Amino acid sequence: MLRSKLGTLLVISAALSFAAGFALDAQGSIANLELWIASAVLLLLSGAVLIVLGQND
Numbered sequence: 001m002l003r004s005k006l007g008t009l010l011v012i013s014a015a016l017s018f019a020a021g022f023a024l025d026a027q028g029s030i031a032n033l034e035l036w037i038a039s040a041v042l043l044l045l046s047g048a049v050l051i052v053l054g055q056n057d
Contacts, residue, residue: 004054010047014040 017040024030 001054003050007047007050007052007054010043010050012047014044014047017043 018037021030021033021036021040024036025033030036
């Protein structure tokens with residue numbers, strides 16, 4: 001249960017990170033968009049894993 005909730009928070013955090021990265025890139029105020037997206041993908045994957053593991057609880 002806790003893992004599933006934490007996973008959901010990580011997925012939401014990844015979505016917000018994607019949005020913030022693209023917004024900053026549109027303004028030209030971010031230097032490494034690829035690094036930003038890579039960290040958001042890692043958040044998304046870890047959140048998905050926690051959701052799957054939380055379903056087994």
